Amino acid sequence: MSEQPGRDRLIAGRYRLLSPLGEGGMGTVWRAHDEVLQREVAVKEVRAPAGLPAGDVERMYARLEREAWAAARVAHPNVVTVYDVAMEGGRPWIVMELVRGRSLADILETTGPLSVTETARVSAEVLDALRAAHDVGVLHRDVKPANVLLSDDGRVVLTDFGIASVEGSSALTMAGEVIGSPEFLSPERALGRTPGPGSDLWSLGVLLYAAVEGGSPFRHDTPLATLRAVVDEPLPPPRLAGPLTPVIEGLLRKDPEERLPAEQAARDLRLIAAGGAPTTRVAYVPPPPPTVPLPEGEPDPGPPVRERRAGVVLVIGVLALVLALAGLTYTLLHRDDGDRNEGGSTPSATVTKTGEPRSPTPTSHEPSPSTSKSSAPPSSSEPAQSVRVALSGEHTRYEGSCPPPEAESPVFTATFTVGRLPAEVRYRWKLRHGSFEGREWRTLSFPEGGERTRQARVTVRTNDEDGASENAISVEVREPERATSDEVPFTVTCDKTTETPSDGASASSSGTP
Template identity: 65%
Template sequence: MSEEPGHERVIAGRYRLLAPLGEGGMGTVWRARDELLHREVAVKEVRAPAGLGGDDVQRMYARLEREAWAAARITNRNVVTVYDVATDEGRPWVVMELVRGLSLAEVLDAEGPLPPQRAAHIGAEVLAALRAAHEAGVLHRDVKPANVLIANDGRIVLTDFGIAMVEGSSALTMTGEVIGSPEFLAPERALGRTPGPESDLWSLGVLLYAAVEGHSPFRHDTPLSTLRAIVDEELPPPYRAGPLAPVIEGLLRKDPEQRLPAERAEQELRVIGAGGSPRADTVRAVPFPPTVAGHPEPSPTPPMAFPGQPAASGSASGATAPVARQERDRRTGRVLVAGVIALALAVGGLTYALLNNGGGDGEGDRGAGASTPAGTEDPPRNTGSGKSSPSPTPSESESERSSPPPQSVRVALTGSRTHYTGPCPPQEARAPRFTATLTVGRLPAEVRYRWVTQDGSVLDGGWKTASFPEGGGRTKQDAVTVTTEARSGTFENEIAVEVREPVRTTSASVPFSITCETETPTGGASPSPSDTEPGAGPGTEEDPDGGSGSG
């Protein structure tokens, strides 16, 4: 590296570093100028962590060169182009095309969840990049929003092949090292099994879920609890995904062999991105837990209503209600899996590169494309090391005594009278009513939740708290009634319950509709309330089965 007085640094006598595009804990990506070809490029610099041994430093450099080799093998407009690998002062610097734009992570932070059609278009482009990589024998292994660039011209680019694995190459990572962002890891990778192209498809499914829901489905407070959730927990149903839901659920099957094939997934994403619907046989892949047919007491308060749109009223019920529980015949297996993961994390002297949202080998991998200025704080990295003497796999009882299971919350949602037709506002006894059953895994617990509709409306006053004291029941119910002050028109929507604490989850949504009909008085007299009792009289339509969902 050379530095002329009054000028920027020059790498390998050719690439003049102009300004940082992004910086992470392990590296920086620079906007630079190629003095030979007179064009701007992105140059990736890797900094070895302080105290890292010489062999590990060389291993890191070898991995960086492998990134360039892997990406250079892929010919696709959706993959960042690698121009050169320059060596300066014994370190490799990867020179790439400069993509001007934002990462998908930055777009989600600025705009919030995306509409399903836009998310499908982005997903189709990312999947095209992955298919090209897989055909070249390259696995990406860290597909996440921070590594997807949205160029100013609309081009979608997948970057950061720094932890890619090339078929036929030797493993350059330490034994037992977990590579990638925990919440985007496929179950087989969380269990330490050999990944395949299907592992990248799982990560794409998590990316699509996060794009439309605003959060990834299995994120927990710690990397270990996140890995446990990926392996063991059911997929929280995506209720904002619309036509994208079957594709997401098809990609997020636990068994790699059962996941939606890449070619089929791309076809579906193209159709949805163009405004169409997926094929009828793209069915839900993840079964929901049993639902609860609750029968709460009628709400003592009148329903809340807003002119021109449905509204909801709620009544919290402190009574414990019986819940139809799903048989968990995998309980023993789950404890053993947790024990295996815990032992893996405790292997002496091993550093876990658990690279989260700003991750990769540095947020600079975003900068391998995005020319947005640096300045956002890089999320903290999670690393761990420890020593453990060899020991047999812990039994179930030992595991439960030494490490209590992570908290869990299940939400079952049932609806009655979900389709109303008649005069508005409907009487409360005939308006759509929904009951949520909250079940926690252990006591004590405080659950923060709210009622939301598919269009983003928040009902019943926003966030609410359900307390589960030690020694009490693990199940509570809450109910809302939906009505409208409008006199005419049809209102169609879906309702769900979103949990924020102690874990993030969302129930399946239950559709409902309110059709307001104008009654013509007979003989100049308005109908009396007795003429419109539930189930009696024309102009009403009740759903005998109601609707239900759980998460």
């Protein structure tokens, strides 16, 4: 926990804190006086989430400092100006231009939704700010009404570039609290995939919807339910948006490659703000919802040294929302970017991107890849579609402190090869003791003109302190024909007397509730 500075505290020998302007999950913004240049400024006191390990805190602050300086490169009237990054008490304090006005969140809360033309005007200014940032390689990553200021002089100013949401650092507190705004998070960030300019455009689409409709389209009672809605659920049809509807629908396409381009969105928003009609006419048809595995049921009794309850951990982007049950937890880290029908998880150092077609490569000498067992009658009119699945494992015997370091956790790679293209493979991971029940079937797409081989990967983690668990994993294919890989056994033995390695376990892969 950081200490709360009082009034008149001097930061870096220069910035005197006067009064708090606002407070959020990542810190407090202060009105302050620059005693060198004799002007008022805004100073953001950045605080790490409670319970974050010291090493992660240090890396987080270093990254914040770098990204604040990166944001300072964005020179645009719709972007808050970053003046300085001062180090005080071992953490960065971001010194910015003081904008006098109200946030869009305050306005929506007190006066209700904006008109269509005012929403278009404000959003067009926000989009101008984002395009200026993207031009210099800066992503905002936290576009929301609270970070849009409507100044007293009529400016629309986007604040908190790279500060409120820090890519690659954990935002999980000891109580499981999620820091950030899940309802404005893009599907690719919710699935742990690499964000890009399209991720900011998605957040702008949610902001547009909230501003004109009076509420976020994906908000639910809990952060996890909200994130699942972002990934799974179709967009609720706007009721009040009028000519803004095709712009909103174009920005809120689940696939970032299919979103409305920034140039076209900017043109349409300017036309609507002036009372005209947008040029975007194509109706948006939501893609099929992806499936996200959920923990269900008890594991079957079997030969493990110590029986455990198995559960799935859904790790969602930088929010690292952990669903950890007692005992062995299985963190699915599958990332099939070409697939519209499945969820994903935060990548780790041991996870390779599986969304791009590629030829199989050996991953380990222990154990050797297995062969598939399939039986489907060939078609009389054309060659039968076939699928082969081979499974290999790395680090299949772990013994030491738990959770295991990410580089030493058991990792299993499934290699799928189809007989002809295009193809759709439906498959799931299976455990010898315990199973992933419910919505665990996943779809892997093999497009026409692509490769006939693709891979998927799963990592096994544990939160136990001692004891051993023996199990085995395999892959079952349901379509286009039934096939099953051989089982690959693995053992995780936790010894709490063993000293934890210095690099520790990835905070984003598993956590302690």
